[in-house]
Amino acid sequence: MAEENKDPKEEEKNEDSPFNEGEFDERTSYSFLFFLLSGAMLFITLWAFWDDEYIRRGYKEFQDIYNETQYERTRVEYMEVTEKIQGRTEELREAIAREEQKLENDEEYQQLADAAWNAQVKLDDAKENLKFTKSRLDEYYYYYKKAQHEGQNYEVELNRVEETKKHIVESEPIVEQLAKERDAAEAKLLEFKARKKNLENELAKLTNDKIILSQRMDFYKPFNLFLRPTEIKQAVIPASAKNKFGEIVYKVDRCHTCHIAYDDPYYKDFENPLKTHPNREVLIKNHEPTETGCTWCHRGQGPATAPTEDAHGSHHEGDQTLGINEPLLHDNLMQSNCTNCHADVVSLDGAPILTKGKKLFLKLGCHGCHLVEGYADVRKVGPSLNRIAAKVDPSWLYRWVKKPKDYLPETRMPDFELSDEDALAISAYLLASSEKSYKLPEKFKSGDPAKGKELFESIGCQACHKLKGIGELFAPNLSNIGEKVSADWLVSWLSSPRDYNHKSTMPDMRLDVEQASNIASYLIQFGKPVKIPGIERRLKDPARVELGEKLVRNRGCFACHSIPGMEKEGRIAPELSAFGSKQVRELEFADTHIPHTWESWTYTKLKNPSAYRTDRILDKMPDFDLAEDEIDALMVLLRGLNGLFIPERYKKNYSKDELTIERGRRLIAQYNCRGCHVVEGYGGDIQEHLKASAQYPPPLETENYHVGNRVKGSWLYSFLKNPTPVRKWMDVRMPSFNLTDSQMRDLTAYFELVAPGEIKYEAGVHLKKDKEAIETGVKIVNYMECGKCHDDGAKGIEFKISSERLREEWIPKWLKDTREMIPWTPMPNHWPKEEGDYTIQGKFHKLNDVEKGNIDKQIQDVTDLLVSYDNPDIDLSLSLEAEEPFMDGFFDAGFGDEEPLDDEPMEGDDAGGEDSEFADDMDF
Structure with missing residues (x-):
């Protein structure tokens, strides 16, 4: 019956769902879902922590490795120090304990300790009483001034003030005396404690390093299990x-x-x-x-x-x-940014690739076409073309413009990849614009090739020019010079380079016409003109000349060469002052298939300048046929031209002297001084091509030998201005360079600045010399027969120019340490060293009686003579009457490897010789 009485709707509801609408099923569990979400949240939290603390802070790993390594290094050092001092430390501690025990049992020490204590107590009491007395004085003085101000009787207060002042004056000596007694007592006490104190000091010194190492270990590992916390360093x-x-x-x-x-x-x-x-x-x-x-x-x-x-x-x-x-930046490009702070210098320590790039940039004349900050006023690198018609053969000129490397494979002249017609047009314009009024001042009549060859190989030409594989390549190779120029031009050029081009770096060798003709007759046989039929007629075509002018302007020939009518032309290529910071999107890659990077674009441009040329892009840059290392060097330089702002406070601010040294170095490079001379440790290239070492030009700047210390600046300046023969036995000659007064001052100052020590101005030093000392110097020089080499200048530099030429401070150093300064000079040490002391040679035994054998005084007497040599009042005939000639026994004195000096010129101020690897004098 119960089942029959059920509501059909309720029955239907139970069949579909056990809950009414809006009700919640509390019997269903979502714990697993919550667990998953919680786990995911925990994982994300841990991951975020790990990512933030370690993945995003990779430096922690490196700092931990560093701290662990530093801790281990310090621990090992700590153990070594501990082991090293362990025994001695125990000995010192035991000794200190014994001293303490000894002092405690010493009755006299205890009495002194009590006396020092009592003296200190008395002194402290006296100081305390004096301090209170001074306080009472302030109080009495206050009441005295108060009574005086109020108009009351102040005699009592004034008496107190005066009495207190008197008491203070009496007490101060007592305090001073007690302080002396205290100091005396403590001094006696310290005498007993001195050994203990010394032992304590020694112990502290031994353990000091150990304490420092212990503190360092605590720094890197403050806790036993953990290293020091990592940190951002900035x-x-x-x-x-x-x-x-x-x-x-x-x-x-x-x-x-x-x-x-x-x-x-x-x-x-x-x-x-x-x-x-x-x-x-x-x-x-x-x-x-x-x-x-x-x-x-x-x-x-x-x-x-x-x-x-x-x-x-x-x-x-x-x-x-x-x-x-x-x-x-990576690899060699790391050196590029040195330019930001060191733009004023070419050679830079620590940046050899950048240095090479700067030198190459100047050598190639890149600054002629490209404006670059710091290079705007640098001279043009090519020869003047103002009088080119008087110099070269027209057929040669055409072939040269068309393909320079066919004539000189090592030339710096780039290849413009010109067509035959363009090369002909440029040649036509250069000849047409050449100065019409110029005529060669000399005519070649005849010459002796043999004498010319001897002159060419002896006077120094090979320091700059190569001929048939022999010589240097600072200046053009002369192996085919006869194909290029006429004998008339050669004679005119050799006899007076300034007549043809007053700005040329070619120095004047001071050759007369006969000598110039002999050299010209020797050189002109190397190569013969190869005429192109009809070329002279074609070169005179007005239309072709007009085209040539356009091409010369378009190609920027005036960037390297002086060309009539184009003296005020501007640069034809882009400015490079900020090229290193160019973005890739600013570079035109045209039809090339190369990586789109700054490095790749620049390398390709330098390797093959026409790589980016298209029908719509005319690239004017010629091909310099650069080697890989040259490309790398130029890339380093270009990368550094980034226009980056660097505040002056962070740049290298070169001093006036540093800038003078830089100008001097640039002049030495510009005029190839190292072709003949060793400067700052390298150079002297001509030595390889000279037959005798006596002909070597002197070094100027070596480790132990400095022209700035040797010769006076005034003499060096005048010598640069007008070189006169100093070493008359030498064939190699110092040429006359086309230096301005400013350049000569810079070179003179350069040699003085790079020389060690202070260079003092010397003027009138001969006026202060004692006549007796000078006469003694004359006797010594005559006794040693120095005049055999120096008097006529045939084997050594004449003494008569020493006073105006040599610095007084340098002469004694040279006389005492001749062969230490220049080991290869044949001039001997007249006062050789034995076991570190200067001695008098047996053959000059009479010097033992001169100045009582005082070698320093003898050398100073010779110095006084040399700096006063041109004084007409000096009697140069004084003598000690040598028992043995100077040359007798010379080779028995330790210099037997040389050939007899009669056949050799003595080098330097005092001597010279064939076997000298370098001339020992440092002047030109």
């Missing part, structure tokens, strides 16, 4: 740059957060980022990263620490914004 560089609004901004570099061991040589074999910075003596010592940061040199993103790609600068092709998204 350098903040104020006023490092300017934003687009010209406002000064700060710069933050955090590079040494990872590269933490950059300045520790111990890590030289570690992998980056813990590897020691290369060349740290130059690059780190002079550029402390905590002050200047790292990104000015390395690029990249200074504030970023992770991921590594961001810290080192991303490599997006479309965005490499300077200072923001700029990639880190």
